Amino acid sequence: MVARYERIADELRSEIIAGAHPVGSQLPSEAELAGRFGAARGTVRQAMAVLAAEGLVGSRQGARRIVLGRTRSQSFAELHSFAQWARANGYRFGGQVITSRRRPASGAESARLASEEVLEVLRLRSLEDEPVLLERTVYAGWVAPAVERLPAGCESVTEALYESIGLVFAYGEHLIDAVPAGTRDAGLLGVRRGSPLLRQRRVTTTHEGRPVESSDDRYRAGSVAFSIRNSIGANPLVRQAGDLRLGPREHMFES
Amino acid sequence: MVARYERIADELRSEIIAGAHPVGSQLPSEAELAGRFGAARGTVRQAMAVLAAEGLVGSRQGARRIVLGRTRSQSFAELHSFAQWARANGYRFGGQVITSRRRPASGAESARLASEEVLEVLRLRSLEDEPVLLERTVYAGWVAPAVERLPAGCESVTEALYESIGLVFAYGEHLIDAVPAGTRDAGLLGVRRGSPLLRQRRVTTTHEGRPVESSDDRYRAGSVAFSIRNSIGANPLVRQAGDLRLGPREHMFES
DNA sequence: AAGTGGTCTAGACCACATG
DNA sequence: ATGTGGTCTAGACCACTTA
Numbered sequence: 001m002v003a004r005y006e007r008i009a010d011e012l013r014s015e016i017i018a019g020a021h022p023v024g025s026q027l028p029s030e031a032e033l034a035g036r037f038g039a040a041r042g043t044v045r046q047a048m049a050v051l052a053a054e055g056l057v058g059s060r061q062g063a064r065r066i067v068l069g070r071t072r073s074q075s076f077a078e079l080h081s082f083a084q085w086a087r088a089n090g091y092r093f094g095g096q097v098i099t100s101r102r103r104p105a106s107g108a109e110s111a112r113l114a115s116e117e118v119l120e121v122l123r124l125r126s127l128e129d130e131p132v133l134l135e136r137t138v139y140a141g142w143v144a145p146a147v148e149r150l151p152a153g154c155e156s157v158t159e160a161l162y163e164s165i166g167l168v169f170a171y172g173e174h175l176i177d178a179v180p181a182g183t184r185d186a187g188l189l190g191v192r193r194g195s196p197l198l199r200q201r202r203v204t205t206t207h208e209g210r211p212v213e214s215s216d217d218r219y220r221a222g223s224v225a226f227s228i229r230n231s232i233g234a235n236p237l238v239r240q241a242g243d244l245r246l247g248p249r250e251h252m253f254e255s
Numbered sequence: 256m257v258a259r260y261e262r263i264a265d266e267l268r269s270e271i272i273a274g275a276h277p278v279g280s281q282l283p284s285e286a287e288l289a290g291r292f293g294a295a296r297g298t299v300r301q302a303m304a305v306l307a308a309e310g311l312v313g314s315r316q317g318a319r320r321i322v323l324g325r326t327r328s329q330s331f332a333e334l335h336s337f338a339q340w341a342r343a344n345g346y347r348f349g350g351q352v353i354t355s356r357r358r359p360a361s362g363a364e365s366a367r368l369a370s371e372e373v374l375e376v377l378r379l380r381s382l383e384d385e386p387v388l389l390e391r392t393v394y395a396g397w398v399a400p401a402v403e404r405l406p407a408g409c410e411s412v413t414e415a416l417y418e419s420i421g422l423v424f425a426y427g428e429h430l431i432d433a434v435p436a437g438t439r440d441a442g443l444l445g446v447r448r449g450s451p452l453l454r455q456r457r458v459t460t461t462h463e464g465r466p467v468e469s470s471d472d473r474y475r476a477g478s479v480a481f482s483i484r485n486s487i488g489a490n491p492l493v494r495q496a497g498d499l500r501l502g503p504r505e506h507m508f509e510s
Numbered sequence: 511a512a513g514t515g516g517t518c519t520a521g522a523c524c525a526c527a528t529g
Numbered sequence: 530a531t532g533t534g535g536t537c538t539a540g541a542c543c544a545c546t547t548a
Contacts, residue, residue, distance in 0.1 A: 024464045040538045062545030066464045177480035178433035178453035196451035198433040209279045209321045225432035295519045316534050317526035
């Protein structure tokens with residue numbers, strides 16, 4: 001059952017991508033669209049909120065909505081699964097577990113994951129047959145058994161955990177910065193020591209807010225980039241900062 | 256005039272931050288909140304959308320909303336102004352123009368900025384008396400005169416342009432990755448050549464979708480981090496990717 | 511002055527979660 | 530079975546942009 005506002009958003013998105021509404025042009029008014037789609041104005045507004053969140057259109061009180069762009073793609077929601085992202089974009093990808101061991105949680109980890117014992121897994125993932133990502137993931141104790149049962153060459157941990165124990169990675173918090181490659185990072189990723197890596201630290205929770213994992217992912221420079229769109233005013237697209245630990249002289253930009 | 260849903264969101268946010276609704280706990284139902292605030296359910300839902308976008312609460316059909324976090328801060332919307340971000344967070348900051356010159360637009364620039372002649376400005380910005388950011392900004396021809404009139408030590412270009420010509424940087428698109436410092440970058444930022452820099456490329460437009468500037472900002476590693484929250488399902492927090500050029504073997508994660 | 515998006519109401523029905 | 534959030538309607542008023 002697809003919601004009506006989703007279908008309206010889909011149709012308008014298609015029109016924008018097809019060029020029926022060029023970038024910079026005005027969209028029809030909400031009243032016109034409501035008439036055209038036989039929907040209430042509120043439903044049309046819900047559809048427009050979707051397009052605004054995608055960065056396709058912008059709005060301001062009193063003036064018609066404007067087309068801001070015509071590119072469309074996967075959502076950041078898939079970001080916590082490397083495999084799903086790579087597959088959706090048609091890339092060849094692979095991965096292998098380097099090490100996997102249980103150990104007591106550090107102070108910060110036990111606070112973040114609400115867990116005394118954790119499972120630390122180091123995975124190396126490749127894109128188009130080149131190593132691009134080193135994933136150092138720490139799982140909360142309650143998911144450790146399910147993770148250990150996974151085959152070593154498991155393509156998508158996210159999907160496998162959903163199928164085995166119905167686990168959904170619902171919310172995530174991400175901290176993105178740049179770090180130099182350490183000796184081990186450099187060896188595994190095939191770069192020189194000290195060369196730039198794009199680091200993404202994240203904490204993931206279930207729908208209920210229960211912490212699942214905390215991860216430190218490092219990408220070889222030049223292999224991936226993160227994309228964000230923002231706007232001021234209009235929709236409350238405001239997001240918010242995290243409680244991952246920062247260095248003493250490190251500051252944070254928030255999204 | 257503050258909207259009712261904003262006041263409701265403010266009050267619930269305060270309660271969450273104060274600990275009245277601990278992380279992991281359920282919020283009152285929409286009906287209860289509607290009764291408490293004397294508002295319609297739709298208004299309460301609008302308030303909840305604000306909190307969800309801030310990453311404070313999560314929701315799923317059929318179950319009560321859950322508190323996901325209790326940290327609150329500035330929005331990503333301020334990200335396009337280094338000065339505003341630094342001031343809001345109470346940091347000492349400064350900046351100076353290194354070079355400023357007009358030149359013909361390259362092919363990519365004329366497409367991005369819809370402009371044949373551009374103004375390129377190189378600025379070095381400091382935080383807590385240390386150089387942290389090298390900003391290489393290319394302005395569209397139509398804003399060049401206003402930018403050139405700014406004093407060299409101008410703290411906030413964004414604010415100054417708003418006051419001088421009423422210009423609002425309304426929408427932005429950002430691409431974030433890591434790059435090694437070049438010789439010049441290294442000298443200005445006081446780091447070794449080849450050391451990691453966090454790069455943020457962006458294109459900014461007005462409310463009307465008119466391109467204003469395109470910028471390549473490089474932060475010293477360890478000085479700043481970007482923070483993002485995401486969720487699946489529920490609200491359409493989905494955003495979307497850009498048309499900034501990527502390298503031949505570079506891929507993109509989108510938000 | 512007219513048109514447009516932003517806010518708000520009061521109701522309805524449905525899909526889903528939970529006991 | 531009950532309660533919850535998700536969707537949708539039909540109308541109203543206001544703030545703002547535009548001409």
